[in-house]
Amino acid sequence: MSAPARPSEKGASVQDTRNQSAHPAAPPALLFIFGAHGDLVQRLLVPSLYRLCRDGLLDDATEVYGIDHNEATDEAFRERLSGFLHDLTRHPEAEGGGEKVVPACWRSLRERLHYLKGDFTDPDAYQDIARELAQRPGANAVFYLATSPGFFATIVQQLADAGLCDEGRGGFRRVAIEKPFGTDLASAQQLNALLYRHLHERQIYRVDHFAAKDATRNIGVQRFANGIVDAFWNHRHIEHVQISALETLGVGSRGRFYDRTGALRDMVPNHLFQLLAQVAMEPPATPDEAGWRKAKTDAIRAIEVQADDLALRNSVCGQYTAGNGQPGYLEAGNVPPDSTTETYIAVRLTLDAPRWTGVPFYLRTGKCLSRRSTEIVVQFRAPEHGLPNQSAGPTRLVLTLDPQESIAMEWSVRPPGPIVELGRTTLQHNPADLFPDKASTGYETLLYHCLTGVQTLFPTAQEAEAAWTAIGPFQRAWCERKPCGYRAGEDGPAEADDLIQRDGFDWWRPSS
Incomplete structure (x- = not known):
């Protein structure tokens, strides 16, 4: 695996092309993503990390390690993700799609992407992670489980057995787990019990991107x-x-x-x-x-x-x-x-x-x-006393989240003229009209909050x-x-x- 670049090696031009945020960059960390060749990583996680980088919310010293059982070099891993990111720009109908990639921002993140080959059930894979952390005393680490739910318990147990959940060396240790949290009540209880055996609640981030x-x-x-x-x-x-x-x-x-x-x-x-x-x-x-x-x-x-x-x-x-x-x-x-x-x-x-x-x-x-x-459609009750000889349709608040966010109110109106005959109209607000060119999937917020330690949007x-x-x-x-x-x-x-x-x-x- 190639050596990660030092923060001082990052190009100064990156700062000139970012959409700078009023919020500070998240603390630097090593982000280990299990299931690196999965659809979630390619389609949502890495594009979201790119947007954090573009907006100045991802620290220049943050490194990302993809972990999976497939053979791949760092460069092959980067090329694969680069292809997916640029392909996303040609699909505005996709989540986070249609947005132009800023080359300097992508280069900044691309050189910080690395790959570790490892079987999730093999203790040696976790020793490779431990060696990366040992080279950076006091470093923060996030372990993101973007795998099949069947691997959640195994990965958490292996992390604990390797001492990777221990925060005693100064840096934080956090585990992010994708939904679904179990397959039924019994399996959810078992998963939570396992998590609590090895982690504090402040270290656990249950991910559901609809919340964000x-x-x-x-x-x-x-x-x-x-x-x-x-x-x-x-x-x-x-x-x-x-x-x-x-x-x-x-x-x-x-x-x-x-x-x-x-x-x-x-x-x-x-x-x-x-x-x-x-x-x-x-x-x-x-x-x-x-x-x-x-x-x-x-x-x-x-x-x-x-x-x-x-x-x-x-x-x-x-x-x-x-x-x-x-x-x-x-x-x-x-x-x-x-x-x-x-x-x-x-x-x-x-x-x-x-x-x-x-x-x-x-x-x-x-x-x-x-x-x-x-x-989401909220239908309101009819007025207790309506207009004489008129039948009004229902009043509704319609909140559309996808494919384009909008807030609409459907209600009754009277057209001009001497005859009272009710019609229908819709008052609609599209947030994209106020905030154009801001593609977001929710993962940007969740990744940023996981790195900054804010658990508001993560289910208990x-x-x-x-x-x-x-x-x-x-x-x-x-x-x-x-x-x-x-x-x-x-x-x-x-x-x-x-x-x-x-x-x-x-x-x-x-x-x-």
Whole structure:
């Protein structure tokens, strides 16, 4: 492995081309990323590190080590990541895509990328890490687990056995773990118990990038920084809430991974619950990260745990079939021909919280659907006293997180003229109009906070376990049932429409 360049060897021109931030650079650290050849590293982590470097938030002395079992040199690793980064510029529809790469900024980061070949189960791989740290007494270190969840416990145990979790030598030691945090309640509890045997909570960073997306964080701003909102953010004024994460793509080449996971485990107890927590949480009792994390945890704990038979009635699982020129799920590579893994899930939840008495929350996510969008729809109750002889449509607040963040209010208006005939209009704000050319995926914030020791956006152990507690009945209800079919490129199973229409509502659509 080539020797890392000294900070003094970095080109001075880098400072001239960065978009300088008002915030200081994170403390220097050695960042060890397990799963270096995985999609997450190439598509999201390294591009996010590049943006931190560009914005002056990544210290020039920070070095990045990719760890995986594949053979590769430092230079081959750099070339591979360079290709992915530049390819991202040609895909504005991708997360963080379409943004021009500043050559000097990329060169600054590129020369600090290194590769260590190692088997995650082999103690020798961790001795290689120890040797790198031994060359820098007092250095900080972050161990980022961007691997299959099956390796989490092994890697943490190996790090502990090699003494790499010990902060006694002066520098901090932090472990970042990607979602999912387990596969059910029991496995989440086992993982948390292992972490606590070897690490303090201040060293543990459970990563869910939905929590750090700018649009997600803006929900808190809209609720708690604008006085007008809190007055009607409760069951007296809100009729129901919809949270959707819809994808147009199928599983592609990820069939083997996806078939072991499915839409429920992949999206609901992590991504969708992060959005639910932002909508449902109470104002934090204290203005610090502990107060914020507790308020989020309490929101997830408030989800009512349903009996298995009620969970079955309050959910729909689907699997896409061939349609609209797209193959079905069972035709994807590495998917068993008799698979019953769901590619779509819709659930109806209620919360045991005074603010949300009688307000249903409908969550859905799926692949190979007719449109791509991540959105939150808050539908308000009709006024107690309406206009005479007029029927007004529902008032809705629509928060779109993806593909482009927007905040829209749908409500009734009266066109000019002598006849009172209500129409509909939408007032919309697009943050990108105020902040153009600021591509962000959420990983920039999480990496920066992990390096600076800010845990506000990282779920607690209690939050993760509460999520699996709420999801358990749905897992059990569908574990041996065949999912409903729906054609690729359409809106999902008809049974999902039945689920929400049972309460007198419809899934929101842009044209509605």
